[in-house]
Amino acid sequence: MSSPNIEKTITSRQAFIFKDLKSPYFNPKWHFHPEFQISYIIKGKGTRFIGDHVQTFKEGDLVLTPPNLPHLWRSEEAYFEKNNPLGTHAMVIYFDQELMSPPLLRREEFYTLRKLVENASRGIEFYGSTPRDVYRLMQGIPPKKGFKRIINLLEILEVMADSETYNLLSSPGYTGVFKTNDAEKMHLVYDYVMKHFTTKIELQDVADLLNMTTTSFCRYFKPRANKTFTRFVNEIRIGHARKLLLEDNFNISQISYECGFNTLSNFNRQFKSIVEMSPHEYQKLFLNIKAGIS
Template sequence: MSSPNIEKTITSRQAFIFKDLKSPYFNPHWHFHPEFQISYIIKGKGTRFIGDNVQPFKEGDLVLTPPNLPHLWRSDEPYFEKDNALSTHAMVIYFDQELMSPPLLRREEFYALKKLVENASRGMEFYGDTPEQVYRLMQNIAPKKGFRRIIRLLEILEVMANSEEYNLLSSPGYRNVFKTDDADKMQLVYDYVMKHFTTKIELSDVSDLLHMTTTSFCRYFKPRANKTFTRFVNEIRIGHARKLLLEDNFNISQISYECGFNTLSNFNRQFKSIVKMSPHEYQKLFLDIKTGMS
């Protein structure tokens, strides 16, 4: 990664900024910054990294990340291919953590907001009706000026604070221990795995990227990713499998091989370990939800 891993998104004169982002693919650089971030995906799909959490994302994805939690929305590989017709679109709000100051959050009226800030320390993904409610409010924030913009931001935070439709993302014990040169190295690893996870990945090939022995690489990777390299690769593969299971174009056996697993039994075991249900149960749950909505 050529840019530093610590990014400053707003100036000292701003309370928050709103961005309507349209590009061929989402920013592929793994980074963190001192502001809260609200991200809503309007168009595009890929893999989302929040702290040590790895999950697929698609249209309608709504996430709140806290200050200094590393994150990355990486578009699928077809978005990076030459002459493709794909594009992405997202709305993002960055707001200063001073808006959520402890003296303010101690007030009775801000109890729900205080809980939101506490939960946001691990990153939060929202589901159900909440993303659509937030999206409608975000659509109308750009024309607002001055204090009216702050009011709209507070309305968005109120929806998120009162929602029970959310999951926490990174692990309770996750800590950001990265330095600038770590971001460069981890970016190399992430990029390599995302390009090769459908085939066999040799630990020696990845460690060579960082000019390390395999033993040194394993020791280096685990505290920074909060998991072993094998677990990390399996999470990438299972994330891709979840997307394929919902597309309903392949059977489970085909999907296991498409995602880089040599045996169906290993795929089933890893899927259940990561998703907490079998591939068949996951697919059936989605189909039941889809049927109930139609």
């Protein structure tokens, strides 16, 4: 088994680094690292995992993740096909947590930044005008040198700290139980589920990936994902269903089977459990929003 994806992204001589990433697909490895991370998706679609949170993403996705919170932006299966013309593009900033030191954040002038750091412990997704404003500032980083780069980063953090349009992602108090080889093991599970969630997934097949019994696998998975494996699979399926409902190419019955549910009643039940509204209510809500915007 390969080495775990516990990554160190910047050196001790750097306060932060900026990356303009273009590739056929996003890094498919479940990983974590000791830096804060700001990620803006310019091009690409898929499923985003932040701690125990699962959600689809697309262009314009802006997320702040804290040190050591596991995360993964996994591209849709079409991006992994040979010679596909899709491609992905993202701008990412990694910055040292020492920039956000407690003595500094206790100062009155840093109140909003302190609240941002506190919220970031769960991962933060921004929406509204905030992603666009942050993207504009990120574009200005590459030509800057020295302290001007730090000022640019602080301007980005100020926009995020002042934003009122955001969602906290992972559950309150979520703490994964990680050992040195957990990242690779969880990657195997996530990768398998993403490839097979539209069909029936046998628990034994997944347990075999990790050379475990089904009982041992269930005990292993739950504290690391903060949910049962069944719930995890259903969240992946419902996330895909939400995407299809907004595309309006299928009726609800077709979508339920497209997402791996054997019966429409089970699909409706799981959808309401996870989204807290029925598929029809969800579709109607966003169609109304779309009509209002247009």
